[in-house]
Amino acid sequence: MRGHLRLANPQDHPSADRLKALEERLEKAKAGADEVTHMKKDYAQANLAWRMVIELVAGLGIGFGMGYGLDYLFGTIPLFLVIFTLLGLAAGVKTMLASAREIELQMAAKAVEDETKQAAATARDEEERRGD
Numbered sequence: 001m002r003g004h005l006r007l008a009n010p011q012d013h014p015s016a017d018r019l020k021a022l023e024e025r026l027e028k029a030k031a032g033a034d035e036v037t038h039m040k041k042d043y044a045q046a047n048l049a050w051r052m053v054i055e056l057v058a059g060l061g062i063g064f065g066m067g068y069g070l071d072y073l074f075g076t077i078p079l080f081l082v083i084f085t086l087l088g089l090a091a092g093v094k095t096m097l098a099s100a101r102e103i104e105l106q107m108a109a110k111a112v113e114d115e116t117k118q119a120a121a122t123a124r125d126e127e128e129r130r131g132d
Contacts, residue, residue, distance in 0.1 A: 052099055056092040063088015 067084030071077045 048099075048103055052096045055095045055099060056089075059088045059090075059092020059095060060085065061088070063091065 063084040063086070064081065066088070067078075067081035070080035070084065074080070
């Protein structure tokens, strides 16, 4: 019977050992999923840090570009360059702080949500103990 495939018979029942091995593999896969979640959290924090850096650099770049352009137009090198670079820095810092405030609010909301879930679980456990 070389070259022929044997199809699984739906009447065959997997042995208990095979089922147990499958359950163990599933548990290992679920445990590995927790590690991936931790890695995603680290990447999310890195993304937030890069977002803030980019906002700061963008403010500086835009201010520099506007200042250089005005100096070129009016022939007043480096007057507008310095002024608009400082204004760009201020705008970048302001935007960066607004992003940090937004992230802080999101984290606070998540913390409150987690505390609420924890309190609900504790209350449910207390009710179960009283009911027993």
